[in-house]
Amino acid sequence: MLRLIVLLCSLVTGVLYAEIIVTDATVRLLPPGVPNTAAYFSIQNNSDTNQILIGASADFATKAEIHNHILVDDMMRMQQQSEVVIQPSESVHFSPGGLHIMLFGLKQPLNEGQSVTIILQTKEGESINITANVARPKASAHSHH
């Protein structure tokens, strides 16, 4: 019995101390025929070095880019980001109206509740696989896309 408890503890520890943790990953469900959408999530850096995101890809989209919304002359515009730095012990939130993964040219219609995979690339050459849930935008999260 003791052995079992030790095993369980080590499993839990392994999850808690993963270096990069992604939570609340969603892809916005849009009406059929809309070719582009966006993905949102929170990403936490539990390592002791900066984690720098430099790009993204998804097999269900022709192209994926890291975007942010920037205020230019009182207009919200989207701008591609060449890198997003996540400092040690920090979280960065990708959310409507801010940072997002822009997904261009959907290759297939997405369905509500579907799980899709998005891959983030870091400057160190690592890939972070994210499983995202396709969900309707919340009423408060109007988009500028």
Ligand SMILES: [Cu+2]
């Ligand atoms: Cu965008």
